[in-house]
Amino acid sequence: MKRALLFANTEWYLYNFRLSLARALQAAGYEVILISPPGPYGHKLRELGFDWRPAPMARLSLNPFSELRLLWWLIQLLRHEQIDVVHGFTIKCAVYGSLAARVAGNRPRIGAVAGLGYVFTSRSIKALVLRPMVRLALRLALGGKRARLILQNPDDMALFESARLARPDQLRLIPGSGVDVTRFKPAEGGAKRTVDDAFRIVLPARLLWDKGIAEWVAAAEKLKSTHPQITLLLAGEPDAGNPAAVPAEKFKAWHNAGIIEWLGKVDDMPALFQSVDAVALPSYREGLPKSLIEAAGCGLPLITTDVPGCREVVTHEQDGLLIPPRNADALAAAIARLADDPELCQQLGAAARQRALAEFDEQIVIEKTLGVYGDLQDAQSCQTH
Structure with missing residues (x-):
């Protein structure tokens, strides 16, 4: 053997x-x-x-x-x-x-x-x-x-x-x-979201600066006044073995100030994805991000950057939205667009699920x-x- x-x-x-x-x-x-x-x-x-x-x-x-x-x-x-x-x-x-x-x-x-x-x-x-x-x-x-x-x-x-x-x-x-498309699948049932309903979007990643953490926090601050129904969540914990790790103290401060909701380490990712309306990864460069294909499997609309690795998962306005890297304004605008257009969210999410089945199973x-x-x-x- x-x-x-x-x-x-x-x-x-x-x-x-x-x-x-x-x-x-x-x-x-x-x-x-x-x-x-x-x-x-x-x-x-x-x-x-x-x-x-x-x-x-x-x-x-x-x-x-x-x-x-x-x-x-x-x-x-x-x-x-x-x-x-x-x-x-x-x-x-x-x-x-x-x-x-x-x-x-x-x-x-x-x-x-x-x-x-x-x-x-x-x-x-x-x-x-x-x-x-x-x-x-x-x-x-x-x-x-x-x-x-x-x-x-x-x-x-x-x-x-x-x-x-x-x-x-x-x-x-x-x-x-x-991605295991039998585990990462759309949530069953539930009422259809309207424009006035709360909108939850999560960034799931190792907590490194080059995942776009600074842009995520800046986007959250921009959306507080214009879109109070939007909550930006962050799932993950600092990677102490990486020089680009963001100190945990910063996440605690952002969380306590009500800028973002920091979830820390999440073990049940399918349940998390089934509880949110969209997923974002404003990374500077990737291989091929696992979090995005898992979210696609769950039928969620995706926001990510037009950089190597990320653009292999998302085609702009077909199964998600692509934005420039290191651009908090573009990130905030893309999040607001999804929150304001439930039908677009549904269309992008359905297409993301189909792509996950066809390419990323x-x-x-x-x-x-x-x-x-x-x-x-x-x-x-x-x-x-």
């Missing part, structure tokens, strides 16, 4: 985004080992019967000794467990998993990069210094015929090709991790991902014959 290693930078990610893939791999005849830094969702994974193990990894560590220790730990794990294919999610895990796979016998390896991450999107000095090193590491990790890289939108595909981070024949375009995504595994197996067979 073949053995697959799924490697992510949080156990929360594995639990929320990759459980279905792990189950599909098991159904396809793989033994699956999950690894990530330690955290509470590791125990939940074990309770579901998965072999989850904590990795000695600090997401943002720059200590060379810690990084070499992690790399050596991965190499030893691959050798000891006789792993046949390594699948790393996010840039750091994709690079380290692939490097370890090369050293531990040139094993087949898959990197899945959901957006270019802090190093490529931030304008900070730290990110600018790290960028050339990460480019070099990507080239080393993705070298050889036994490597594949999954990207989530055409813009990232073009960037990786133009920067020569990977060969075109190694790249695969798969839109996100998919997780079964479609899993089938394409398993195809990458099969592609690697075929390549390996050609090399050994």
